[in-house]
Amino acid sequence: MxxxxxxxxxxxxxxxxxxxxxxxxxxxxxxxxxxxxxxxxxxxxxxxxxxxxxxxxxxxxxxxxxxxxxxxxxxxxxxxxxxxxxxxxxxxxxxxxxxxxxxxxxxxxxxxxxxxxxxxxxxxxxxxxxxxxxxxxxxxxxxxxxxxxxxxxxxxxxxxxxxxxxxxxxxxxxxxxxxxxxxxxxxxxxxxxxxxxxxxxxxxxxxxxxxxxxxxxAAPVEPVIANAQPAAMEEAADQKLVNALMRLMADERIYRQDNVTIGTLATRLRIPEYRLRRLINQRLGYRNFNVFLNNHRIEEAKAALADPAQAEVPVITIAMDAGFQSLGPFNRAFKATTGVTPTEYRRLKASAA
The missing domain is CATH 1.20.1070.10 (Rhodopsin 7-helix transmembrane proteins)
Known part of the structure; x- marks a missing residue:
């Protein structure tokens, strides 16, 4: 040939x-x-x-x-x-x-x-x-x-x-x-x-x-902060680690840190990265680590935007305090999650109060 x-x-x-x-x-x-x-x-x-x-x-x-x-x-x-x-x-x-x-x-x-x-x-x-x-x-x-x-x-x-x-x-x-x-x-x-x-x-x-x-x-799934699986279906060791991870997020608000990575969290929890990936994916329902972090950041921002005591705080300040590095990514992530911009969300909450 x-x-x-x-x-x-x-x-x-x-x-x-x-x-x-x-x-x-x-x-x-x-x-x-x-x-x-x-x-x-x-x-x-x-x-x-x-x-x-x-x-x-x-x-x-x-x-x-x-x-x-x-x-x-x-x-x-x-x-x-x-x-x-x-x-x-x-x-x-x-x-x-x-x-x-x-x-x-x-x-x-x-x-x-x-x-x-x-x-x-x-x-x-x-x-x-x-x-x-x-x-x-x-x-x-x-x-x-x-x-x-x-x-x-x-x-x-x-x-x-x-x-x-x-x-x-x-x-x-x-x-x-x-x-x-x-x-x-x-x-x-x-x-x-x-x-x-x-x-x-x-x-x-x-x-x-x-x-x-x-x-x-697969199409994106709706992430949740609470446990995605019934406690009865979770192994005790994994549940303990999930609880420890959620304490890091809720109590220490580690998502606020600059350049926080999955390696950072794995080190804090003293487990291999692959195991933490599996926990966040299979137990909490997330497919992407950045979405996991941003969901916590957005929940904090939502609480701040709905707080009458913070009505005069600029949106960019709330975004930066929650862990976002700039206003653009925050606005896009916020609207993708809530369907409205941060300013619209604040106005809706003020009107409902």
Missing amino acids: TLAATELCLRAAAVTLLLVLAASMFADFRNVLAGRLVIAFALGTVAHAVTASIGAGPPISVSHAPLIALSTGDIVVFWLLTRALFDDAFVLRWWHGLIWAAVVTFSFVNCMWIAPSGHAQAAITTVNLLTLVFIVLAVAQTIGSWSADLVERRRRVRVFIVVASALYGGMNALLQIAYAGSRVTVEWANLLNAGVLAAIVAGITWAMMRVDGADLF
């Missing part, structure tokens, strides 16, 4: 797996944001698998350029997917779509006008440097959010998905940059690219099959 035929088979295998993955996600998780982003990412990767070429290739046709543009925009979807995977409360904003549209448009312009005008090397290099920027953002998001994920069964799978995708994207971008000035198609590089893509797609598909989809893409 020739190199070209082998490459074509690998591309076809990757496309088939990606379409199966997208269909599976659509059937089961089309109503969950992370599931929809997986579908979009899979379809964008299909466009990449069909159009990716290292070195010189045939002139780009009008029908081919949109596929290349969608392939380039897929890196923005990948960045958004990393955010949704590690934050069940993540929501898409209008400017996310604007970023995606800008990258897609820039890629299309590159294909149709910049590259054909004799600036192919600069066009290819610019697009792939942009790709590397989004890969760095996605990896940084993963590193920053991974420790807050309380669902043990999905943590490693999510990291594998992000790291494997980032490694392939980085390899492809570097190969594109390295051979941007080549006047011939680099067959071995295209074969390597297709082989690594097929292997990673197969690995991600296999990894996702090993984890319950409800764990990986």
